[in-house]
Amino acid sequence: MPSTDAGAVPAALPTRPPRMRWLTHPTTWTALAGAGTLAAILAVWELLSRLGWLNEFFFPPPSLLFAATIELIHSGFPDGITLTTHVLMTLQRIVLGFLIAAALAVPAGIVIGYFEILSKMTSGIITFGRSIAAISVLPLFIAWFGIGEAAKVALIALGAFWVIVTYTIAGVRFVDPLLLRVARSLDTPGPVIFARVILPAALPRIFTGLKVALSVAFMIIVAAEMIATVTGLGAMITEARTSFRTDITMVGMLAIGLLGWLVSRLLDGLEQVLLPWRKGGLRA
Amino acid sequence: MNGLRIHGLPDWVYTVAGAVLFVCGWQLICSLHLVPVSILPSPATVVAALWSEAGNGRLASNVIASLFRLVSGFAIGAAVGICLGLLAGTLTAARAVLMPLVELLRPIPPLAWIPLALIWFGIGEPSKLFLIALTACFPVLVATFKGVEQIDPTLIRAARSLDVPQWRMLVKVVLPAAMPDVVTGLRLGWTLGTTILVGAEMIAASSGLGFMIMDGMNSGRFDLLILGILTLGTISVVADGLFGRLSRSRLLRWHAGLERAEA
Amino acid sequence: MGAVAAARPGDEPSPGRPSAPRPLQSGAGALDNAIRVEGVSKRYRAIDGRTVLALRDVDLEIRPNEFVCLLGRSGCGKTTLLNMIAGFVIPSEGTIRVGSEKVTAPGKGKGVVFQQFGLFPWLTAQRNIEFACQQKGMDPATRRRVAGELIDLVHLRGFEEKYPYELSGGMQQRVAIARTLAIDPKVLLMDEPFGALDEMTRAGMQDELLQIWSNRRKTVVFVTHSVSEAVVLADRIVVLGPNPGHVKTQFTVDLPRPRDRLDPAFLALEQEVQGALN
Numbered sequence: 088m089p090s091t092d093a094g095a096v097p098a099a100l101p102t103r104p105p106r107m108r109w110l111t112h113p114t115t116w117t118a119l120a121g122a123g124t125l126a127a128i129l130a131v132w133e134l135l136s137r138l139g140w141l142n143e144f145f146f147p148p149p150s151l152l153f154a155a156t157i158e159l160i161h162s163g164f165p166d167g168i169t170l171t172t173h174v175l176m177t178l179q180r181i182v183l184g185f186l187i188a189a190a191l192a193v194p195a196g197i198v199i200g201y202f203e204i205l206s207k208m209t210s211g212i213i214t215f216g217r218s219i220a221a222i223s224v225l226p227l228f229i230a231w232f233g234i235g236e237a238a239k240v241a242l243i244a245l246g247a248f249w250v251i252v253t254y255t256i257a258g259v260r261f262v263d264p265l266l267l268r269v270a271r272s273l274d275t276p277g278p279v280i281f282a283r284v285i286l287p288a289a290l291p292r293i294f295t296g297l298k299v300a301l302s303v304a305f306m307i308i309v310a311a312e313m314i315a316t317v318t319g320l321g322a323m324i325t326e327a328r329t330s331f332r333t334d335i336t337m338v339g340m341l342a343i344g345l346l347g348w349l350v351s352r353l354l355d356g357l358e359q360v361l362l363p364w365r366k367g368g369l370r371a
Numbered sequence: 372m373n374g375l376r377i378h379g380l381p382d383w384v385y386t387v388a389g390a391v392l393f394v395c396g397w398q399l400i401c402s403l404h405l406v407p408v409s410i411l412p413s414p415a416t417v418v419a420a421l422w423s424e425a426g427n428g429r430l431a432s433n434v435i436a437s438l439f440r441l442v443s444g445f446a447i448g449a450a451v452g453i454c455l456g457l458l459a460g461t462l463t464a465a466r467a468v469l470m471p472l473v474e475l476l477r478p479i480p481p482l483a484w485i486p487l488a489l490i491w492f493g494i495g496e497p498s499k500l501f502l503i504a505l506t507a508c509f510p511v512l513v514a515t516f517k518g519v520e521q522i523d524p525t526l527i528r529a530a531r532s533l534d535v536p537q538w539r540m541l542v543k544v545v546l547p548a549a550m551p552d553v554v555t556g557l558r559l560g561w562t563l564g565t566t567i568l569v570g571a572e573m574i575a576a577s578s579g580l581g582f583m584i585m586d587g588m589n590s591g592r593f594d595l596l597i598l599g600i601l602t603l604g605t606i607s608v609v610a611d612g613l614f615g616r617l618s619r620s621r622l623l624r625w626h627a628g629l630e631r632a633e634a
Numbered sequence: 635m636g637a638v639a640a641a642r643p644g645d646e647p648s649p650g651r652p653s654a655p656r657p658l659q660s661g662a663g664a665l666d667n668a669i670r671v672e673g674v675s676k677r678y679r680a681i682d683g684r685t686v687l688a689l690r691d692v693d694l695e696i697r698p699n700e701f702v703c704l705l706g707r708s709g710c711g712k713t714t715l716l717n718m719i720a721g722f723v724i725p726s727e728g729t730i731r732v733g734s735e736k737v738t739a740p741g742k743g744k745g746v747v748f749q750q751f752g753l754f755p756w757l758t759a760q761r762n763i764e765f766a767c768q769q770k771g772m773d774p775a776t777r778r779r780v781a782g783e784l785i786d787l788v789h790l791r792g793f794e795e796k797y798p799y800e801l802s803g804g805m806q807q808r809v810a811i812a813r814t815l816a817i818d819p820k821v822l823l824m825d826e827p828f829g830a831l832d833e834m835t836r837a838g839m840q841d842e843l844l845q846i847w848s849n850r851r852k853t854v855v856f857v858t859h860s861v862s863e864a865v866v867l868a869d870r871i872v873v874l875g876p877n878p879g880h881v882k883t884q885f886t887v888d889l890p891r892p893r894d895r896l897d898p899a900f901l902a903l904e905q906e907v908q909g910a911l912n
Binding site: 120121122123125128145150181204207208209210212214215216218219220222223224225226227229230231233306309310313320324327328331333336337339340341343344345347348362 | 410467585
């Protein structure tokens, strides 16, 4: 397949000594250009707001957003509940729900994936389960578990479960047949094939499932926190809306986005450590 | 594939058997009163609710309300997403302006937009349409952009050498070439759109399946609640199936041939 | 040496002329790594329901430590035949014997080297080889030693701690060969092992393979679609034809090794074999 010259340095730029080479590296340029564009947009936004063309209520300018961030960090919103508290609460629920889901889904997925008859029988149920938007189950969980932490954690666990189980099953079922042939030609007994070929081969897909499940968890937590709670980023932005604090709503949204991004980068880093060989890419 | 192998019966038999077993298990749990009936309605109760709601037309009206929002919102979002994606993929200036913005806003979960949407548009229909359109737009935009970026430059050069004018090039060369990625984006956009639809309807609506679910909880009618959840799930499965058909259809079959040739 | 004379009545068969292989001498020692293919056919059902005859009535005898190439175009069943000898595929008719045992399953001394290498991506080169050793029941110290020896044999010292993704195609295939040799196989079955490599690497690998083979003699069955590769490597070339797959003809290659690819005898034989292929 033809490849684009993504790595080539533009010929027009003068060459620099090796130490400074990074300055002309395309990735640095893209990042700087991106940051520059955003800065420009923010500047225009600020300007339009100062000129009175943009309503401060509907479109709080960057200056107000900055002030709101400071306020959230120091005095908090609602009163006393700081940004840090909100972030920790949200993270706590996500991590707990996610771990519960993983603890259930990975073993289940491995067993189902290994026995073809099980995967055939459960495929319909799993596809359906995955298609049910987790938030639609929230009222049911509230009815079952009340309005405490349990309902929220259970909801996240539910949403994450279907995703993790799907990827795990696929990872175990679709091991490269070549590797299995290799193992058989080396007189590898069945249980050893399972433990030392199938499981390692399935790991990359399982990990992908974990990453996707985490982003799903982030989507769900916002909904879960919008109902019947005061702490957590989702609750924060809901409260902000009813109090007509658009600035806090926006800061909250950006905070959630940033948090999600950070957590996903963390998982990527973890994957690099645990599965360094994945870089080569497994077939299928 | 590995593990125990079973030959003979076609796949769907097992899938149906599995589903039937599941429903029977559910009914058994209820009949044996292992779980209080107030918490978990039995399949029989849900079916009864289905019958009555379908009969008095309420199910249909809720489904139509939800579908209307979903389809219109999705159509708007997808159209905008494809246009912007094509733009960003072909014009460097557009890309420089759009992509940083998209990268900044994309990590924000769709549901987090609800409060802002309610501030901007109030509680009526516009806020929901905005939310669905916005939610669908991002994945479609990103997918279209990526699809355009990955187009084999040889194709473009060939078209240029045939003197194809810009507009035509866009529609007849670029878009078809990026189609598989676009469809993947559409699929994801639809799924996310469904999620935000439910969320928005649960929080601020008086019709639709999301509302039906919330209403079920508030009025203690758990059978209606579960009916709502199941109806939503069914619509999602059907829609996903349709998207699957689309990607395998004549629209995209020639792509598979291309991939096979390159392999 | 090894010159090819034009065919004339009364001439003795010269090296490189098509000839029937000399029959297995009964009572010869080390029959354990001889391969016997008797009346083998393979039928399978295609996706559209038709029955396809991949191989029809193949008879083949491979002597111990003989290097045999199965040569043919795509679709002539050479890979299917190899897979049947390896035990991955069961013949529809006929039997295959490796040594005195009938082939019913893979393993048991039937070493296989695949075109796409088949290295375990999560294991380093050394550990890939040690994996094979472990299945043979070696203890950790022996494993390390044997793997180390094999790494040296395939000239990969210094790269044993690398993962497959860090190795070039040629290197990966060398690890795969080393891994297969680790089980001290009775026979070595190679399915277009150099097909995924570029031209230059391929030539180097052919020479290395012959070197390894001279060091550790085994019966080798080598599948290829390249005439020159077959002439470089083989003691005997079995040419297969398609529709359905069958043995067309065989060539004995008596040219001494190492073989000069530019030697006139070599080129003449190449031409002959190419002719038989068409």
